[in-house]
Amino acid sequence: MSLSIAHLGPPGTYAEQAAVLYVNWLTKTTGTEATLCPYPSIAQSLQAVAAGKTQLAVVPVENSIEGSVTMTMDALWQLDSLQIQLALVMPIVHSLISGASGLDTIEKVYSHPQALAQCQNWLGQSLPNVQIIPNNSTTEALQLLKQDLTAAAIASSRAAQLYNLPILAQGINDYPENCTRFWVVSQNNAKFEYHINNLNPTYSSLAFSLPANIPGALIKPLQAFAELGINLSRIESRPTKRSLGEYVFFLDLETDIQQPKMQSALADLIEYIEILKIFGTYGVLSVNTLES
Amino acid sequence: MSLSIAHLGPPGTYAEQAAVLYVNWLTKTTGTEATLCPYPSIAQSLQAVAAGKTQLAVVPVENSIEGSVTMTMDALWQLDSLQIQLALVMPIVHSLISGASGLDTIEKVYSHPQALAQCQNWLGQSLPNVQIIPNNSTTEALQLLKQDLTAAAIASSRAAQLYNLPILAQGINDYPENCTRFWVVSQNNAKFEYHINNLNPTYSSLAFSLPANIPGALIKPLQAFAELGINLSRIESRPTKRSLGEYVFFLDLETDIQQPKMQSALADLIEYIEILKIFGTYGVLSVNTLES
Numbered sequence: 400m401s402l403s404i405a406h407l408g409p410p411g412t413y414a415e416q417a418a419v420l421y422v423n424w425l426t427k428t429t430g431t432e433a434t435l436c437p438y439p440s441i442a443q444s445l446q447a448v449a450a451g452k453t454q455l456a457v458v459p460v461e462n463s464i465e466g467s468v469t470m471t472m473d474a475l476w477q478l479d480s481l482q483i484q485l486a487l488v489m490p491i492v493h494s495l496i497s498g499a500s501g502l503d504t505i506e507k508v509y510s511h512p513q514a515l516a517q518c519q520n521w522l523g524q525s526l527p528n529v530q531i532i533p534n535n536s537t538t539e540a541l542q543l544l545k546q547d548l549t550a551a552a553i554a555s556s557r558a559a560q561l562y563n564l565p566i567l568a569q570g571i572n573d574y575p576e577n578c579t580r581f582w583v584v585s586q587n588n589a590k591f592e593y594h595i596n597n598l599n600p601t602y603s604s605l606a607f608s609l610p611a612n613i614p615g616a617l618i619k620p621l622q623a624f625a626e627l628g629i630n631l632s633r634i635e636s637r638p639t640k641r642s643l644g645e646y647v648f649f650l651d652l653e654t655d656i657q658q659p660k661m662q663s664a665l666a667d668l669i670e671y672i673e674i675l676k677i678f679g680t681y682g683v684l685s686v687n688t689l690e691s
Numbered sequence: 692m693s694l695s696i697a698h699l700g701p702p703g704t705y706a707e708q709a710a711v712l713y714v715n716w717l718t719k720t721t722g723t724e725a726t727l728c729p730y731p732s733i734a735q736s737l738q739a740v741a742a743g744k745t746q747l748a749v750v751p752v753e754n755s756i757e758g759s760v761t762m763t764m765d766a767l768w769q770l771d772s773l774q775i776q777l778a779l780v781m782p783i784v785h786s787l788i789s790g791a792s793g794l795d796t797i798e799k800v801y802s803h804p805q806a807l808a809q810c811q812n813w814l815g816q817s818l819p820n821v822q823i824i825p826n827n828s829t830t831e832a833l834q835l836l837k838q839d840l841t842a843a844a845i846a847s848s849r850a851a852q853l854y855n856l857p858i859l860a861q862g863i864n865d866y867p868e869n870c871t872r873f874w875v876v877s878q879n880n881a882k883f884e885y886h887i888n889n890l891n892p893t894y895s896s897l898a899f900s901l902p903a904n905i906p907g908a909l910i911k912p913l914q915a916f917a918e919l920g921i922n923l924s925r926i927e928s929r930p931t932k933r934s935l936g937e938y939v940f941f942l943d944l945e946t947d948i949q950q951p952k953m954q955s956a957l958a959d960l961i962e963y964i965e966i967l968k969i970f971g972t973y974g975v976l977s978v979n980t981l982e983s
Contacts, residue, residue, distance in 0.1 A: 442811075461935070463934060512825065533827065534825070615917035615918075618914060622910060624906070625907035635928055638758045643754075
């Protein structure tokens, strides 16, 4: 059996790096092999799964410095047919990649807006006068660097290797504890028994909208979980896109959705909300597990 | 008296448009005049106020389609010395600006990532094969358009006028009800009596971090307000940047902070939280008021 996995491209992005770690774990654990399929955006990676073009997508959900990847949340809510198979937490170490002879000859720095934001203090101190140019991915500008020796890009050291480009500075992220959580996502009727067999489902993710904006409207849904001792590990609001001030709330809960107390909380929850979408129950792979 | 007001530049951005509307209202109401000061980023606009280089900044907070402007939230939390003076809600109507003879000769579209995201369906349908290039503001690429007739930019119709460029398509945002809330921000010891004299303070904004991640840890702070009938109009989580899974929560509450019930809720709140920052109490200007 061979799987196809969509991710944000071109090759060398952190999403591809996460997909490679996942595939290595998968092959070692189950013998399953996989092909990686780069897409030009995160939304298109998820649309590829929804349309059946690939079986899985590996998408970033949240970075410890820059927060939620809103495109992932919005696409999950809109596409309405996807399921989270597992979560994967990966440290992010940014490198400054350039053919320049030194920092003083660099005139512009390219990268994805999240990576630029994660290195903003370093850029302000080490390259205060350069032009900062956002791209659709960390690797989009790497092909330009060979011709333009005044340009640099922020990407992974793995990307520098793939494109055969020199690293001028390593670990330039402002916070050393920088890491990103990714989700491996399938269609919601897909079965991947080996995820369940090899990882305990310790998280559940869902989202809901509220029928009315009155004092306490958000508290009752949250109480449904808190009263049963279910820990909320994350809450994120996104606009419904209907009118300013109306939100969809995304919750990650530290429990398996099959647990009786979770089923009881969900039965309570639906009394207070408008639309509920459950994105699945899943385990977490840490990079230590992946690289062992 | 003349005020200096920082905003995201170059001229023609929606932040500048909001600043102009604010200044028109201010001049009409109080006779005060103002100078606009464009800065290359939202963070730098707020830093200008914190450093006393300008007296006010007008910054976007939240768009009805793309959600929170995370840079504004993070800068408010970090700079620690700013106060919201008023909120301003402005409809956003995007135009496609280009010197091209028609849509079929356009090869690339530039804009701010928020504007690109707000027109993504229109772009997918009307210009499916163009290259999408994110910029630091909606107006950054406008100067390029006169030389490059295969390029287009998404910005306001006012920007097209300012740069003397043709509009190829108007109202290209995917959702017609697109609007953005801005905040007018000062240093926290600054007094602007005319805001209070001319607008009832109907909102209060604050942010807090939590001491521990246990079931119900977020509910108690929210209950402090709900139990006194204070409506929460917005909750937004941002990473603390210490470790993945630790958040700062930003709340907008529909009440004047001077009200006894709000003072009582705050006294209750501090029992449950780690760090509390109050960003002020303020009224809202709608565009109808501004343009009348």
